[in-house]
Amino acid sequence: MMNTSISQKAPLTERLWQWFDRFCWFVSATALVTVLLLVVSGVVFRPLGWYWRGVDAYAAYAVGTCGFFALAVAWRSNAHIQAKLLVARLPEGWRRWWERGLLLFAALCATLVAFSAWRLVRISWEIGDVSPDLDATPLWLPQTALFLGGVAFVGLRFGTGARLACQGGQSVRFGTKPQV
Numbered sequence: 001m002m003n004t005s006i007s008q009k010a011p012l013t014e015r016l017w018q019w020f021d022r023f024c025w026f027v028s029a030t031a032l033v034t035v036l037l038l039v040v041s042g043v044v045f046r047p048l049g050w051y052w053r054g055v056d057a058y059a060a061y062a063v064g065t066c067g068f069f070a071l072a073v074a075w076r077s078n079a080h081i082q083a084k085l086l087v088a089r090l091p092e093g094w095r096r097w098w099e100r101g102l103l104l105f106a107a108l109c110a111t112l113v114a115f116s117a118w119r120l121v122r123i124s125w126e127i128g129d130v131s132p133d134l135d136a137t138p139l140w141l142p143q144t145a146l147f148l149g150g151v152a153f154v155g156l157r158f159g160t161g162a163r164l165a166c167q168g169g170q171s172v173r174f175g176t177k178p179q180v
Contacts, residue, residue: 017156020152020155020156021072021073021076021077021156023152024069024070024072024073024149024152024156025069025073027065027069027149028065028066028069028070028073029066031062031063031065031066031069031145032062032066032070034058034059034062035059035062035063035066038055038058038059038062039059041055042055042056042059053133053134053135054131054133054134054135054137056133057131057133057135057137058135058137061137061141061142061145064142064145064146064149065142065145065146065149067149068117068145068146068148068149068150068152068153069148069149069152071110071149071153072149072152072153072155072156075106075153075156076156087099107154107158110150110153110154111154113150113153114147114150114151114153114154117143117146117147117150118147118150120143120146120147121140121143121144121147124138124139124140124143125138125140
């Protein structure tokens with residue numbers, strides 16, 4: 001269960017990270033509810049002859065937004081899959097460096113995803129790319145949400161990971177939330 005309280009005793013930077021974490025959670029949850037409403041509206045209203053053009057495309061955009069923002073929340077909340085079989089067998093000194101290396105690798109991968117999403121937004125903007133669906137939405141709009149979710153993931157990854165990795169003598173555990 002994720003601790004949702006924000007302690008006033010925590011340093012300002014930690015409180016800001018916690019608010020940012022909550023914001024990502026809110027965006028992800030809102031996008032998920034949007035997916036539910038769009039799919040249900042399509043199922044209910046289509047047999048009645050009412051069809052909202054592009055409802056399937058908007059549901060797909062909301063799924064992407066939910067997924068990208070949920071990545072940040074899942075990582076910070078320790079709600080992701082971990083392979084501990086090898087790590088548990090390493091000596092403490094090696095484990096610390098192995099985990100730091102994997103943390104850096106994950107942060108670099110997240111940065112690559114965010115950068116690629118930014119390029120996608122920029123190219124879609126420059127060439128005026130629109131959705132091939134009936135709604136003809138400019139594709140840079142939903143792609144911007146993916147980019148922002150990628151940036152949120154990078155921000156939370158670097159913010160919490162760097163601080164945990166630099167704590168003297170403590171082994172970094174992937175996705176552990178700093179105790180306040």
